[in-house]
Amino acid sequence: MWLMRALLGLLGATLVGAAAFVALAWRSEIPAVEPPNKAAFDPALVTRGAELTMLGNCNVCHTKADGRAYAGGRGLQTPFGTIYATNITPDPDTGIGRWSEAAFLRAVREGVRRDGSHLYPAFPYDHFAKVSEGDLRAIYAFLMTREAVRADPPANVLPFPFSMRTLIAAWKLMFFKVGEFRPDPVLSTELNRGAYLVEGLAHCGACHTPRNGFGAERNEAYLGGGETEGWHAPALNASTTAPVAWTADQLFHFLRNGYVPAHGVAAGPMRPVANNLGAVAEADVKAIAAYVAAIVGPSTAGRGERLGRAGASGDQHSSGSHADGRTADGAAIYAGACAPCHEPTGQRFSARGIPLASSQLVTSPEARNLAHVILEGIAPPQASPAAMMPGFADTLSDAQVVALMTYLRSSFSDRPIWKDVEDTVRQVRRSAAEGY
Amino acid sequence: MLTLNVNGRQQQIDVDATTPLLYVLREDLALNGAKFGCGLGQCGACTVLMDDKAVFSCITPVGVSEGRRITTLEGLGTADHPNPLQRAFIDEQAAQCGFCIAGMIMRAQALLRHNTAPTQKELREHMRPNLCRCGTHMRILAAVQRAAAAMRSAAMEPSSREVRR
Numbered sequence: 001m002w003l004m005r006a007l008l009g010l011l012g013a014t015l016v017g018a019a020a021f022v023a024l025a026w027r028s029e030i031p032a033v034e035p036p037n038k039a040a041f042d043p044a045l046v047t048r049g050a051e052l053t054m055l056g057n058c059n060v061c062h063t064k065a066d067g068r069a070y071a072g073g074r075g076l077q078t079p080f081g082t083i084y085a086t087n088i089t090p091d092p093d094t095g096i097g098r099w100s101e102a103a104f105l106r107a108v109r110e111g112v113r114r115d116g117s118h119l120y121p122a123f124p125y126d127h128f129a130k131v132s133e134g135d136l137r138a139i140y141a142f143l144m145t146r147e148a149v150r151a152d153p154p155a156n157v158l159p160f161p162f163s164m165r166t167l168i169a170a171w172k173l174m175f176f177k178v179g180e181f182r183p184d185p186v187l188s189t190e191l192n193r194g195a196y197l198v199e200g201l202a203h204c205g206a207c208h209t210p211r212n213g214f215g216a217e218r219n220e221a222y223l224g225g226g227e228t229e230g231w232h233a234p235a236l237n238a239s240t241t242a243p244v245a246w247t248a249d250q251l252f253h254f255l256r257n258g259y260v261p262a263h264g265v266a267a268g269p270m271r272p273v274a275n276n277l278g279a280v281a282e283a284d285v286k287a288i289a290a291y292v293a294a295i296v297g298p299s300t301a302g303r304g305e306r307l308g309r310a311g312a313s314g315d316q317h318s319s320g321s322h323a324d325g326r327t328a329d330g331a332a333i334y335a336g337a338c339a340p341c342h343e344p345t346g347q348r349f350s351a352r353g354i355p356l357a358s359s360q361l362v363t364s365p366e367a368r369n370l371a372h373v374i375l376e377g378i379a380p381p382q383a384s385p386a387a388m389m390p391g392f393a394d395t396l397s398d399a400q401v402v403a404l405m406t407y408l409r410s411s412f413s414d415r416p417i418w419k420d421v422e423d424t425v426r427q428v429r430r431s432a433a434e435g436y
Numbered sequence: 437m438l439t440l441n442v443n444g445r446q447q448q449i450d451v452d453a454t455t456p457l458l459y460v461l462r463e464d465l466a467l468n469g470a471k472f473g474c475g476l477g478q479c480g481a482c483t484v485l486m487d488d489k490a491v492f493s494c495i496t497p498v499g500v501s502e503g504r505r506i507t508t509l510e511g512l513g514t515a516d517h518p519n520p521l522q523r524a525f526i527d528e529q530a531a532q533c534g535f536c537i538a539g540m541i542m543r544a545q546a547l548l549r550h551n552t553a554p555t556q557k558e559l560r561e562h563m564r565p566n567l568c569r570c571g572t573h574m575r576i577l578a579a580v581q582r583a584a585a586a587m588r589s590a591a592m593e594p595s596s597r598e599v600r601r
Contacts (some may be wrong), residue, residue: 202585329499335454336497341476351476390477390565395496 008187025169027116027409030106032098034196035090035148041141049142054133054260054276055284056128056201058143061085071095071149077229080215081158083122089214091148104140105133107238111168118168121176121215129186130181130200175216185318194291197284204292207233207269223295226364231268232366236296241363243413248286248293256285258381267378268369275382330407333400337392351387356412367405367418371428374401394428400427439501441599442467443511444583449589458482461508469509469538475568483539490546490565509538512545520590521545524583525576532570542567544580552587554580595596 017223053059062085064074072087090097096104096114100141103114111125112118119125128136161167181200183192198204207228209217218224226236235242253260259275266274277285341353356362361370396404401422409417418424440447442465448465456475461467461484470493473481477492484493485507513519516524521541531537540563547554547562554562559580568576 081451228575332453332497332499336499337495340495351478387476387478390492390495394492396485400500 009348021169025118025166027110027112027118029116030100030103030114032114033100035092035097036144038090038145041145045138045141046145048139049138051280052139052201053142053286053360054280056139057196057205057273058088058133058139059278060272066242068147068149068151070146070152071151073151075154076159078215080162081156082158083120083158086151086153087149088143089100089146089149089151089153090144091150094152095148096143097148101137101140104143105136108136111172111176118172120165120168120170124203125270125415126176126204126217127200127203127206128175129178129225130196132180135201171214171216175214175393190287190290191294194282194287194289197288198291202288204288207238223292229269230368230428231372232364232369233269234360234364236255236292238296241294241298241365241415243362243363244358246293246296248289248297249386251289251293252286256282257287258384261352262358263353264359265378265381267373271379271381271395278382281344303309330399330403330405331411333396333404334407334411337395338404341387341389351389353387353389356408359412362408363415367421367424368428370405370408371401371421371425372432374404375425375429376432393432396427398422437558440498440501440506441504441543442506443508444505449498451498453497455498455507456494457484457498457501458493461493461506467508467510471538472541473535478567479536480538480539480543481536482486483542483566485511485542485546488546489548490543492565496563498502507542507545510539512541520586521548521580521583524579524586530572530575530579532572536570537566537567537576540568540576544576544583547585548580549586550592552584554584555559556581 002295054274057403061074061076062070064072064085067073068089069405070087070089071322073084074085076084077083087095089095092098096136099107099114106112107119108125108128109131110129111121111123133164156163166363181196183196187195205223206218208223208226210221210224212218213405217226221237221239223236224239226233234242240246242263246263250260250262254263254266255277257273257278277288337374338353338356341351342356344350361373364370373389374396378389380388392401400424402425403419405415405425409415437450438449438453438461440449442461445463449460450463451460451464458470458472461470462472470484471481472494473479475494475496480492482492482494483490485491485500486496486504489503489508508524513522518574521544525531525537525541530540543563543566547559559577563576563580
């Protein structure tokens with residue numbers, strides 16, 4: 001009898017627990033509306049929304065390669081599977097044309113679709129929760145006045161149980177906090193503006209903060225370096241390995257123009273971000289730069305001295321002391337393929353590659369960004385008609401790229417040789433061939 | 437001593453491994469098709485094929501090309517017997533000063549080796565690294581498409597070598 005009662009009790013508790021979870025997970029549908037009249041939106045609000053949409057980099061994920069702007073369909077690779085960005089043009093059937101402003105605000109700040117189901121946190125609502133209602137209303141006005149594009153994104157490729165959206169409710173319980181940004185009265189207006197943008201709309205941490213096993217940002221390692229699209233997103237905090245100290249002014253030029261002579265070019269997934277920041281209000285980019293510089297600044301003091309040392313050893317093209325002779329090959333490849341641009345030659349025309357002793361790729365904790373750049377090259381930044389860096393994928397074999405990277409690491413940084421560079425190079429070459 | 441495979445011939449050359457492949461081709465092997473334009477991998481005048489892929493020979497240290505198949509303009513055809521792509525460049529009169537043309541032909545050849553039916557978009561994307569200062573781009577594009585068409589119809593003819601084999 002007692003056994004029966006215990007079992008019933010257990011069953012009851014399980015049911016109550018499940019009911020409580022379903023109640024928490026359950027979000028109501030917000031009724032569809034007739035697509036709003038574009039002319040009804042205040043043009044000033046739309047203009048402001050255009051800039052905020054750029055600051056939020058909405059176009060980067062919600063536009064696929066060669067696709068129509070904001071029509072979605074771009075696949076985001078995550079450790080759990082591929083999630084395809086949705087169509088956020090005002091198409092009534094495949095986009096957000098029937099979404100009221102209230103539905104849009106809830107989706108962006110709470111990660112809930114109009115129909116009440118949960119959105120995957122690949123959509124960074126953990127950052128967007130901090131954006132002010134006024135800014136989101138401007139973004140809504142901008143998006144709803146775009147050209148409607150009929151386009152359904154491919155279905156997400158997520159294995160069970162990640163395919164169950166109800167589980168996202170549990171994720172939110174553990175890792176998601178609703179609440180707008182609160183300025184810190186101790187900080188200047190500019191730093192608060194920068195913090196508001198970096199932590200909120202610009203969602204820098206989505207790439208630059210490492211994630212835990214559940215795919216949530218690890219707050220204790222805020223901006224401590226993460227990963228995105230097969231690239232390492234470098235640390236923007238005290239754990240940075242940048243060989244040259246970043247100043248707020250350099251950060252501003254880097255973000256604004258995609259290039260700053262002291263550090264080089266914004267490559268990989270950072271390129272479209274810099275393109276967007278080239279088109280917004282200068283004061284906002286300055287605020288972002290000031291805030292990031294305040295986080296990264298103190299830790300990079302005294303780097304000039306180290307740079308001098310690394311640069312000096314690099315100038316000699318000495319073939320290092322690695323027993324397998326890879327460094328010797330690497331030195332020859334550097335001299336023939338890299339030095340023409342990366343060292344001053346006295347030529348009148350120069351491609352002006354940065355000295356590699358000041359390259360953050362060479363000192364990076366991870367080898368893959370350097371592998372990406374060697375294999376794929378770098379297109380000139382949009383804001384300045386500069387030289388391009390050609391890719392060497394067709395010129396160098398995997399073994400030659402490894403030898404070159406080993407040489408660069410040992411000659412232009414004081415850091416230990418990367419582990420498993422062979423695997424990294426193979427992976428990066430494969431991902432480039434697949435078009436990621 | 438380095439051993440290079442250039443246009444199907446093994447060549448022994450005594451040079452430093454850091455020497456640009458372009459210098460070796462022009463100065464040691466008297467293959468003057470590839471040109472020195474910028475010397476920085478920016479213009480494409482030096483383009484040659486390495487294992488069927490277009491590379492800038494000015495920033496290719498000769499050491500890395502050992503054991504690879506190198507093809508220069510001279511390896512495609514001769515003045516009397518131009519290959520289909522060279523023939524098409526002549527027919528379209530695609531050269532003005534001509535300095536970029538060897539590089540243009542080699543880059544286009546790399547495309548035609550694996551794709552004889554490129555779309556205009558694919559073609560433009562592929563040819564993008566090579567610059568022409570005279571502005572004969574439209575004729576260059578037309579020449580590559582003409583060559584592609586010629587190669588496609590040759591592949592369909594019963595007398596073509598591919599079919600006879």
